[in-house]
Amino acid sequence: MHEVVRQVMIRGRVQGVGFRYWTMREAIRFGVGGWVRNRRDGSVEALFAGSTEAVAEMITRCRSGPEFARVDDIEDQPVAANALKMIRPGERFSQLPTV
Template identity: 55%
Template sequence: MSAAIRRVMICGRVQGVGYRAWVEREAMMRRGLEGWVRNRRDGGVEALFYGPADIVSEMVALCRRGPSSARVDDVTDEPAGPDSLNLRHAGEGFSVLPTV
């Protein structure tokens, strides 16, 4: 099975509704993906997912719905390189990063 790294930008009412915690739980705990998630100053959420391509695609699709308290207006995703994983905190497979 091939691996994929995807960078995802989520827009809508996605801050202050537990979106980052939801992404961390769905990606790391339920699907075993690596990566990170963070809020953006523009009001969006950005995430990076690494793992089996089909599981990464499944996670990207889930981001289009988000947790029940969120309202997702738009999701864009693009391939990313392995260097993007270096943003994670040392020793963590999946990190919640500070706002950028």
Template identity: 55%
Template sequence: MVTQRVLVSGRVQGVGYRDWVVRTAQRTGLTGWVRNVRDGRVEILVSGEDETVARLIEGCHEGTPLARVDHVEAFAAEDEKRHKGFTKRFTA
């Protein structure tokens, strides 16, 4: 198991990006959350098997058809509490 914090920049708010992350994470059994950040980025905290988390992060470079991803930054993190599923959170 691995936990990664991911920051995605570009045109990723208002284009269904968070919903795409939730659907993808739930379909693959990942846990965590996704939220918009006031500076225009999307933040993701994701936990799961190494390969599954890596595939989600790779997919973040594309996202939805309306998104334009400029940069994806992922780094190791600790899950402050174990999540039972994957949810969308309010803007931070």
């Protein structure tokens, strides 16, 4: 099992539909660490860290999102593990404030 860290930008109707909560719940379910937050441009940004398989599954699930979301585009790229420092102490996956 190889540990990877990927940053994901999700665009479409992804705010106001429970996307961040859904992402947090799914990440915990699949044992993925990281964080999720809204962006002022209307997108959702997430950072996923975990096994190659679990992170790939999270990205695949984000292509559909929760029931009322409409995902138009997803971009993902590898990032350095130090990006995980934004996780709140005591949490494996955090919902961060909008930027």
